[in-house]
Amino acid sequence: MKIIKLVKSEFIKNYTVKKLVVIMLLLTPFCIGLTQLTDLWCNNVGNYENSHSVYRAHYEKLLQKENLTVEEQYELYYNKVNMETAQFLKENKVAANDWKVDVIRELTYALLDNYSIKILREHKNDPIIEAICNSENQYYYESRFSSAIHHTCTAYTDVEQDELVLNNVKLIDEYTYLLKEDKYYLYIQYLIDHDRIWKDDIDMAKFIIKNKVGNMNDYRALNYLLWTQLPITEIKKDEASWMNSDGPYKFPTYQDYVRYYTNVNKDTQSSQAILYYSSKHNIKHDLFFDKTTNVGQIDQYQYMTSKKIVDEVFYLPIIILIIVSVTSSGIVSAEHNKGTIKNIITTPIKRWKILLSKFIYLILHTYIIWIIGLGILSICAGVKYGFNDLFTPKLVYYNGNVIEVNYYLYLIKDLCIAGIPIIAFLSILFFISTVSLNTVLTTSVTTILAILPLILYYVCANFKTTFLFLTHLPFMYFIPGFIMTKQEWYTEIIKKTDMSLMSGVIISIITIVILYTITNIVYYKRDIKN
Amino acid sequence: MNQEKMGKFIAQLRVEHNYTQKEIGDKLGISDNSVSKWERGINAPDIYYLTTLAELFDVTVKELLNGERDFKKKEIDENHHEKVLEISHVSKKFGSRMILHDISLDIYExxxxxxxxxxxxxxxxxxxxxxxxxHTNKGTIKICGYDTKKxxxxxxxxxxxxxxxxxxxxxxxxxxxxxxxxxxxxxxxxxxxxxxxxxxxxxxxxxxxxxxxxxxxxxxxxxxxxxxxxxxxxxxxxxxxxxxxxxxxxxxxxxxxxxxxxxxxxxxxxxxxxxxxxxxxxxxxxxxxxxxxxxxxxxxxxxxxxxxxxxxxxxxxxxx
CATH class of the missing domain: 3.40.50.300 (P-loop containing nucleotide triphosphate hydrolases)
Incomplete structure (x- = not known):
């Protein structure tokens, strides 16, 4: 009971409205930044700015010129078409793998083909045109213009050219219609009608048309696609496979190879089960596939949900640990320096209870900031991708089955477990504050420790096994997001070393027990001089 | 200090304890005449005699000087005699330097x-x-009977x-x-x-x-x-x-x-x-x-x- 009262008194002493507002002001831009970054990692909008500006520059330069040669006329048209298509892709934020990119490409080809034929017809007697057409070189590469003209006049007869023009005009109309309607299932229907679907993709095409999936990034389409593309068979883990695959270069020992692909296969099994479940029940999953997943470029085919943003809550400790270092390093030392510790030590409460109450306050303070961060992140996610996703169940693979659980309860459970390494950080802060009684020293050291995981992860990801002993230190687990959500760099370390949240919890508990015991012993024996 | 009042009080106490002036004088090593002068308020005993008289009559020097009993304290002393602070042979050093040497002190209610x-x-x-x-290096401190260590x-x-x-x-x-x-x-x-x-x-x-x-x-x-x-x-x-x-x-x-x-x-x-x-x-x-x-x-x-x-x-x- 006395401990509860002491904890309550810590809150009265340290919590003000002003402080909470400052914490929220620090967390909000971080959460907004995290939302945008996650969006960038998972979304795959193409970068059309460069190409657009290049084409535009050439176009404008040619436009200012008078008396253009035939080739220059072609170049002018070429740059105009490409500039306008790049503009379209940029304005509509089209993903690099989107169907509209393919349509635009074919539309461009059709337009340029027709223009080549137009130039041929209008400048038939031009000596340059004649020379290009009469060249015996099968592939005439002197310039883009020459290649286009040579190809047109050698590949098609006059009659065929007329047919090509008509077909291209029809194509341009059809593609323009598809782009205007902007419905993915209409495009798929077009491909089926023109017999341009791969045999393997027929089922998926029928699914898309049947469900009128309008967007290629629609979760229903991607669930289906991802499920079919993910490997069913596991990666073999025998010595022959090790020698034949990336070999000793990537995995210095056979054990490294086995460890890596055990983790890969475990992930594949659970991901596949969840994908199947989400396809079957027509619901969204929140899996993340990074570039190391062994299927093509599968990371391009995942969709965003609000839950993916909120899952980044496990990266919030990057800022939270710094906030806690700055606001709470004086948890013991400041009381000594200000002299207020006398008021507490002379109360009828033993020293270990006083220390315990301060430590509990520190933990609660950190968790409160984390929950506030969770709230802000949820709002950011909801504003960007809708709040509905946050109230749908989370799919979890457990004991060979996929189960639906309440998303926030599951998050809170994970926060409690993932918070144990954070408590290890707090025990270091508490230890330094109590033993040194120096707030400045505590703030400096703990701020460095808060940033240390970022540096250590970079070192471990970019150097080979030499530094992997670092993974046995508690610092590596201070940012649980590195282990719990899968980013490329970090997945590599985790697959090589068997790092997991549970290993982090064990190392952290040992750290907490040792440091807290030493802190208590030192404080108990101390004469309170201030 | 009221000499006359003190004298009367000494007389009262002597009678209560069934002493004659001569017996008091013998105990103090003075004549009965000196005792008589005290009781009449002519002279006042010095601190040595006051201390001895206080012990003899079971009062405090303060009470003798005031010429009356402090009944409240007396009541407490009789029933509880409560020490609120008892310091027994306490020593404290910082490093090799002794700061407190064998301190003993009692404070009463x-x-x-x-x-x-x-x-x-x-x-x-x-x-x-x-x-x-x-923390003490030696000795005990009790506050209202409770040892600060235990x-x-x-x-x-x-x-x-x-x-x-x-x-x-x-x-x-x-x-x-x-x-x-x-x-x-x-x-x-x-x-x-x-x-x-x-x-x-x-x-x-x-x-x-x-x-x-x-x-x-x-x-x-x-x-x-x-x-x-x-x-x-x-x-x-x-x-x-x-x-x-x-x-x-x-x-x-x-x-x-x-x-x-x-x-x-x-x-x-x-x-x-x-x-x-x-x-x-x-x-x-x-x-x-x-x-x-x-x-x-x-x-x-x-x-x-x-x-x-x-x-x-x-x-x-x-x-x-």
């Missing part, structure tokens, strides 16, 4: 004891050792203190500071907090932040804070530091009032000997970590000496 000594004598060290801020929580529940400056939480109001103390000490009665605020006369400023208080106000707040748990023993280390004469007078009045009303024992350490003289009943002089003298304030009054003179005499630091 209702006593106001002044602890004086030169700078570095060990006054603050002794006080901090009593309050568990320092029953720390019970012992400290009987003590309130102000050590050097009363350090409060500057960014909180005076009221919030008192509420924190009340919370930690399990005091739920909010009226009690208001009573304390009124007692120290901080009603109009209690909701201001402590950083805006004057030193006198901080001292009063510190006193209210120390009194929150209704202690049996109040320990004040240099409570008048930085106070102006009005502040000192106010503090003195408050301390006397508390001691009278609550029968609270007070241990005050101070450099301002005149204030100690005005407030305290008993004086303890400490020098170089040892108690070199302990006496009632009436003794020096009887000797017509000031405390300052007594202090310099005892500490042999007479640079007047």
């Amino acid at each position: 209702g006593d106001i004891v002044g602890l004086i000594g030169p700078n570095g004598a060990g006054k603050t060290t002794l006080i901090k050792t009593i309050l568990n801020l320092y 029953n720390l929580e019970q012992a400290l529940s009987k003590v309130g203190c102000i050590i050097e400056n009363p350090d409060m939480y500057q960014n909180l109001s005076g009221r919030k500071n008192l509420e924190i103390t009340a919370l930690i000490n399990g005091i739920k009665d909010k009226n009690y907090i208001n009573q304390m605020i009124s007692f120290v006369k901080l009603d109009t400023r209690i909701d201001d932040k402590v950083k805006k208080y004057s030193l006198g106000m901080k001292q009063r707040l510190g006193l209210a804070n120390a009194l929150m748990k209704k202690p049996k023993l109040l320990i004040l280390d240099e409570p008048t530091n930085g106070l102006d004469p009005i502040g000192i007078k106010e503090l003195r009045e408050m301390l006397k009032q508390i001691s009278r009303q609550e029968n609270m024992s007070i241990l005050i350490s101070s450099h301002i000997l005149s204030e100690i003289e005005n407030i305290c009943d008993e004086i303890v002089i400490i020098d170089e970590g040892k108690i070199i003298s302990q006496f009632g304030i009436e003794e020096i009054k009887y000797k017509n000496r000031s405390l300052e003179e007594e202090f310099f005499l005892k500490t042999d630091k007479n640079d007047v």
